[in-house]
Amino acid sequence: MLGFSEPLNAKLSRATVTDPTGQRFDGQASGVAEIRVPLSTNALGVYEVQWTTVSVADGHTLHGSFDFGVGVIPTGASEGTVRASPGPLDLAISLARAAEYTALLLAVGMLLLQRMARGRAELAWVRPRVRIPIAVALLSGIAVVLGEALVAAPGPSVSAVWSYLSTGLPGFARLARLALETLALAAAIWGAPWAWAFVAASVAVLAAAGHAAAIRPAWWGITVDGVHLLAAGVWVGGILALSTLRPPGGWRSPSGRGLVSRFSPVALVAFALTVGFGAVQAFLELGGIRPLVSTSYGWALLAKVALVGTMVPLSIRAWRRRPLLRTEAVVAVLVIGAAALLAAYPLPPGRLEAAENA
Template sequence: MSKAPGHGAAKPVWAAVQKMQAAGLPLVWFAAAMALLLSPQAVQAHALLVRAAPQPNAELTQPPEAIEFWFSEPLEKTFTGARILSADGTEIPSGDPRIDPDDPTHLTLPLESIEPGVYTVVWQTLSSVDGHEWVGSFPLTILDPDGTRPAGVAVEVTVNRRQGLPPLSDSLLRWISLLGAALLVGPLSMRWLLIRPQSNNSPDPLIETVISSTAIVGVLLLIASGWLQFLVKSLRLGGLDGFLELLLATRPGRLLLMRQTLLAGVFLLLIPNRWATVLFRRSVPACAALLTAAALFTYSASSHAAAAPGSGWAVAVDYIHLVAAAVWAGGLIFLAILLLLLHRRQAAPDPDRMVLLLKRFSLSAQIAVFILALTGLFSSFVQLPDPGSLIHTTYGRVLLIKLAIVVAIIALAFFNNRAVQRAGETVTSQRKLRRFSRRVAAEAGIIALLFIAVAVLVQTPTPNLPPQTAPAAPLLPFNEMAYEGDLAVHLQVSPNQVGHNRYWVHLSRPDASDIGEVQLVRLFFFHESGEMGQARLDLASLGEDAFAAEGAFLNRDGNWNLSVYVRRRGMDDVLAEIAVPVPSAETVRRISRSPWHNPVPRLPAETLVGALLIALSSVPLLWRRSLLRASRPLSLVLFMAALFFLLSGALLALTALL
């Protein structure tokens, strides 16, 4: 029987098309989602008040033309605003609040003519990172013409507490989303662990059923909790009328839409159906894993990490932390469910498959816990300004509770790991298997408890944000010490930009003896071009041998020479010269908006890189037995690399500290 022309070539072509569909479509979807999610965002989390002009609690002889606010992160224009209330609670007419297009953290409330009185300034913000809403207020007094304080008191306004816990509804919904992420990621990772390399064998039918069922429950929990969280947010911000505007016109809304779209794709791939099998063949779990990875990234893109300096690094570490936690916790919950089903059905598991499952999960759990320890330590450095924040802030105390629960889980996991080391005996003995199943179930239950602490933690304001009434406190890009005569002159210029700066000088002696009575500290400014002459600025004493002043003396970028003149009673004058490079406005803008600068400004970048290299050097040592069993030549290469990383990291860290 003859074939139609070209019929024989059609099968290879169709097979190639199917392979491209199986590999290409999910990859394109994944790449498109990650491209949108990885677009640079100079953002922070929780829009808290940093400073205001006039200052909170100010008493003014003349009413201001406007009230200006600076917040801890960019604001969403749609649901951010401010108003001013009189002593009887009446709203005073004012202009429309406006956000500075060049500085999205800056909000201005124009005022019309107001009479002397006691007023309450109320502001409401919506974070452009995670969509957290925040309400705050402060009193403002306009004095009578004779300078006396007018009668009346500020209105009490319901506000969010600076360091308070999040609402119970928010914590519950976030707990559901964390549980959903674990139930989705854990089974997918376990399926991958069960498939032997270079083998097309699928897991046991019972295991396959538990994998798909648990993952479907997880994705449904994620989808439901996402919509419910956004619904609660919409109700707080004014009701359901603004739901669509909140969803479509804000960054948190767009992130939610992307996440829900990706999760819908995961759901369609996981449910038993014919079209997914035909379209994706055996790569359905891989496609679901790719879409799940992109969906999880939306959580990190709207987490506390996005509020940190160097948010790009912080978000990447937070994402790795989230995935590792989901693999570990989700795999453990999956294992507990599987063992429970086997016990209820009184079915004997396939010994070979169970031994493979337990040993591979044990190895993956060890790696995940190692990653969690490193990324968690890094995140603590990013979010906590000092060790005392662990005790004195709500965020720190919740973090301590989380760490205590983690220690309990790891202690229980230690005993479970002993049973895994004797996996052959454990799975063949009903008594040992029941005992092991109970311990795994207990460990999974504690993990569910851990998720409660995490749900509260991720929604609690971090202590690295400046206090509400503090003046602007930018980083100190210029910080130099000079020695002249018997004095050590410490000069700080912040923010070291063209225009207005703050100049701070501290005087000391190398032997810590008294420096004498200082009569005058004066700065002389001279630009390298020599075209602007010399300017001078006298600094005011702050006490304890510190002096400061502000002014717009650096009126051009380039290299400046700052001379610090110190006059003391009965002692020689000192003139210390310090070179101060001032970056251009464009350079400052580029650096300040970059998400890839040092995520822990109080530590030198060399220290962070050195710590990372030292951590990497420990990997071959921790899993040396597995590496030796896999390949002796490979293990030798990795051991040599570990030694190199260890020495390099130690040298970098020491160089930064010395």
Template sequence: MNEALGIALRLGLYVDLMLLFGLALFALYSLEGQERRSGTVLPLRSMLAGAAALGVLLSVASLVVMASAMSGESDIAELSPHIEMMILQTDVGFAWIVRLVALVVAGLAVLFNHRAPGFSLLVASMAGGIALASLAWSGHGAMDEGGRRVWHFTIDILHLLAAGMWLGALVAFALMANINALQSEARIRLLARTVTRFETVGALIVLFITVTGVVNYLFIVGPTLDEVFLSTYGVLLFIKVALFAAMLVLAALNRFHLGPLLQQSLRDGQYRVAANALRRSVIVELVVAVLIVGLVAWLGTLSPQMSEN
């Protein structure tokens, strides 16, 4: 029960912190001026503040479950010393403290969105990135030592940040392309503009996710493909790679077909069909992305050498 709950909490933290970082950053590089003000294009204030608050709750719950699993205690009174020890004497505890501080900073920054939207989003994205990066300390990199540990953490953090940028962008596009938002030509033109602007950023994100994913595999498993795929870890990793390939196909469809089609349909004055097609594609891509994050949360609890079927 604790194992399933731990995986669920990891999934919640991954999705929540990726959204906090990725959505705030998306609003910075894709929107302009007053478009960054919450409610003008996206409900940034409620979503980012909610993500920061939820991140705190999930972090607390995750630490409690982790301490319970490690100590075997379930009573809160008996568990308290173990929680205190984890917070004050382990790297995971230090990363947890950094995450909570970053989440508080992000939440406070969002409160100033209406007064200084650009500055508040910059602070929120930076704090969200720090909170997201802290999750690397609960991954496989924590098992390494010395220089290898530093490099593994660096790769893990880059992988997390790139994934957060992708997930945040997908959520933003899904919100901008919802049926209610596609009732005016101005909103559809805004959607088309942000899709076009995301092309270069999206290509870089895919490159970072691919390269860091391969390097991370080499850190965890090594240059082998034989025995690992006979384990639970290997099966889940194969499914993750297959889903990522499906995401690349959907991203290519958006980039080379649906995006240009939307631009052309705007020039022709017949844009609703193209906009709805893009919306459906983004929603499917978002669902696949969440499934991948779920597999990442599960994989982080497994060892290739210890998860034989």
């Protein structure tokens, strides 16, 4: 029997034991947080155990292995290993995730600027094509969800994908996100005034399908991450949206300066919320200061923080009406890429330690 620190997807979590002769024995989850593998042999020698778990808490897939001996003492991998870093397929999925994040935040920013320009003749040129980033978000989101489901499944099958998407809050959150992005695209195409509600909900639901959902209590982790993401949509998304616009006469013209002036106070509040709730989320997932400098997850987080720090002087320059919006947008995309990389980790350091001690 293998015991784990989190509840498991009973249909997708599995383990294989290979005996000294090479015979394999397969097992599946038999309880909330355990996997049983029935063995029909007790031959002397070293047995190799390979296991895969799919967490009901956040939907992430974790792989590990260890050896044990019958009548002998195993060497090397007896203490076991847990794959703590993203694999090649995880990294490929993170590229699609970065595209989805970028598109959703851009859509939030476009809708915000559209709202600010409403009813102002001097800002009539603010006409962002919000349907394009929403369509990109939907296509990327489908790739992310299917990719995550196939990583979790023992083989490509409709039943395994459905099991992944229909089990626990993270599975339903993934389905809900795709549904909300579809509704947002339809609303944008039809010009409906409530498209913003579906886009905002799509961003918020991201929190229920990631690491934040595994924090206890779950409502606290999801709330912290949800506020962080929505605030980032206003701040980072607004910067991305501004970089797509071309005001008549340039950004130093009266209308260009007027839009930046209207956006700046909102961006300042959103920046404070993004950083504040992001710091709380980082503390919850790291479980301390040491993992920040002793793990690859911590290094990726430090890179993200450094990139955010790079955006600050660029934002100040824009506030002083000397914007370098394209440069700031490039840095913003890199920040989003770092966030997508962090989401690709099977477990953040705080939960990884608990998993290794289970």
